[in-house]
Amino acid sequence: MFVSSLDRPWLESPFPVQGFPVKSTRDRDELGEFCNSVYVDVRRSRIASIPKHILSQSEPVDPASNSAQIYALTRRRRPTPYPKATSRKEEMRRAKTHCQAMESVYLTLQHDARNNRGVNLPELKSAIEPMVRSVVRNPDAYIWLTHLKSMDKYDYHHALSCAVLAVAFGRHLGLPMAQLNALATGCFLFDIGKAKLPGKLLNNTRRLTRDEFERVKQHVNFSLDILGQTRGIDNQIRAMIQTHHERYNGGGYPAGLSGDQIPLFGRIAGMVDAYDAITSQRPYCQPIPAYTAIDLLYQWRGIDFQSELVEQFIQVVGIYPVGSLVELSNGTVGVVICQNEHLRLHPQVMILLDSKKQLLEEFYEIDLRNGLDDQDPHTLSITRGLPPGAYKLDPRLYYF
Incomplete structure (x- = not known):
């Protein structure tokens, strides 16, 4: 079974916050040392390990529910007490x-x-x-x-x-x-x-x-x-x-x-x-x-x-913090290098890979705010975030 949540904060336990599968009695016993109960994600478990009556009652969780609420937060405007004073x-x-x-x-x-x-x-x-x-x-x-x-x-x-x-x-x-x-x-x-x-x-x-x-x-x-x-x-x-x-x-x-x-x-x-x-x-x-x-x-x-x-x-x-690898709507891949205040979904990105996922000879920067005011249909946007090391990229090797 895949353990997706504990009865106490993840960070006050030695277990990985992204959850983990219980593969042995040792795993189960270690959980018992820290927790009285845990939550199992049916979708990420081996189906044979879940009793049928529980499986039939399981309801899928909408993975976009949190994201929609988080996106709404990034669009809130508030006065900036310390405006950016330098580039x-x-x-x-x-x-x-x-x-x-x-x-x-x-x-x-x-x-x-x-x-x-x-x-x-x-x-x-x-x-x-x-x-x-x-x-x-x-x-x-x-x-x-x-x-x-x-x-x-x-x-x-x-x-x-x-x-x-x-x-x-x-x-x-x-x-x-x-x-x-x-x-x-x-x-x-x-x-x-x-x-x-x-x-x-x-x-x-x-x-x-x-x-x-x-x-x-x-x-x-x-x-x-x-x-x-x-x-x-x-x-x-x-x-x-x-x-x-x-x-x-x-x-x-x-x-x-x-x-x-x-x-x-x-x-x-x-x-x-x-x-x-x-x-x-x-x-x-x-x-x-x-x-x-x-x-x-x-x-x-x-x-x-x-x-x-x-x-x-x-x-x-922001949703994609500075340092995040992202893929844009034209298929190119880059790293977020700067946030745009009040437009956290549209940061500045340094492009590292072309649309065919080939490493560029010369990197270039793009500001995803450009074109938003004109509602240009060709305006680029982030389609998804990428995990660290995606496409064997390490931004540390490419920036300076």
Whole structure:
């Protein structure tokens, strides 16, 4: 049988969020260690494994129902508190320099954590603040750079991606600069306690046992211990780190908080942490396409994450987030490189393959807004999103 849902949040279990088939008694027993009940997707199960009386009662689920509602969200218009002040290409040059500095700072943070030292807060601020200013000027540059991540530096790339996404989200909400800096700092530090866990445990390629999973959860306390040795950490940042694994329905950890018991920054951190994790290559799990992750977030609204925050986040990243591979209505294939605010279904795309799916000698960019106002029937649009690695494409190899 194919397990499609659990009686608790996927992200608080060692199982892949996209679901999985139960192939052995060991799989069943592992489920029993974490769950009292699970949901089975009849359509994705081997028919012989489903009792006939259940099979006859099963009703197909409309896969487009979530998508239609998500599309509607992207068309909502709201005032832009921070208009884009620079072009993507201009901001990219600055962001590349900032990224290198931030990686060096993060490696120092990890080294200090392993040696029971606190955070060098002035050094961290000197790296965080230029990144925040860059995202405020134009978030597309940094969001693109964070997409070019590698598994061998997952801890750093995850911290940076979460910080960038949180700032882009805070920018969308119109938060003041001081709070944007706090959001970035909290995201950069919320997993620093993992530096005190064995690498063998964190890089395990199999499902974790209950005991191993409980041990991984201790990283929250380790992070707080490190902050306890650091002067000048804002209480808002401390609370954010303490609560980024709490869930809106009370199913998270370490305290089982729910709803408004979780501070706003903790709710934001939990959401961007989950989104980046499931779209990243990890030792034990393949990434899922960003557009699928958006659909999952929408399904989890009001359960794992506050509904209003999920809906606003979708407006920030769009249906096809920066870095997504997409196929256009003329058959060409490209990668999303820039969002158009208020027109998230019509981003800017760099074309990599022609309509016959052959690699182009020279790539070119196209803005899918063009022709919309004139209602030109030949206006290009995205027909579908593609999974990472489709047609053996790796955007990291083609951009710079």
